[in-house]
Amino acid sequence: MTSQQRGSREHLSVRDICEELGVARSTFYDWRAARKAPPCIKxxxxxxxxxxADFERWLKALEQPA
Structure with missing residues (x-):
């Protein structure tokens, strides 16, 4: 699946997010435990x-001015 196809999906898996951000799965779960991950649906x-949409909002909130 290309990044453009992934970008058009309404719901992302943990794998999708980790691939997009270039982080390990364990990092995502660390963020989740620390309540720093995007909102999840179980x-x-x-x-x-x-x-x-929640993922994009979460990323935007992490932006810091240069």
């Missing part, structure tokens, strides 16, 4: 998903 099977 599916009945235990998998997590993040709405693309």
């Amino acid at each position: 599916l009945p099977n235990g998998d997590l998903r993040v709405r693309r």
